[in-house]
Amino acid sequence: MFATPAFAQAAGGAGSAFTSFVPLILIFAIMYFLLIRPQQKKVKEHRAMVEGLRRGDQIVTQGGLIGKVLKVKENDEVEVELGEGVKVRVVRSTIATVLSKTEPAEKA
Incomplete structure (x- = not known):
């Protein structure tokens, strides 16, 4: 039961x-x-941010270095100017942020 x-x-x-x-x-x-x-x-x-880098952009690397992009190279490298006459090559993926972007050149 x-x-x-x-x-x-x-x-x-x-x-x-x-x-x-x-x-x-x-x-x-x-x-x-x-x-x-x-x-x-x-x-x-x-x-997308790293792919959109152009010459003249102000960037911050993951190491905390602030610089200006001088040249964007084809093989995942970017040439950055940290100070007057101080140029370094940086791997694109180590760029943390873009502080200021430059405007693209207008086509005539």
């Missing part, structure tokens, strides 16, 4: 297998929208 614990556990059946995965699926969805997706967006914006 009364249900023993063994019968009560068996009553869940096949539906409980799916319901046990629902929290796991929800945790993955939350992690995707809170961590993975914003990070991918940030990487995409940084790549």
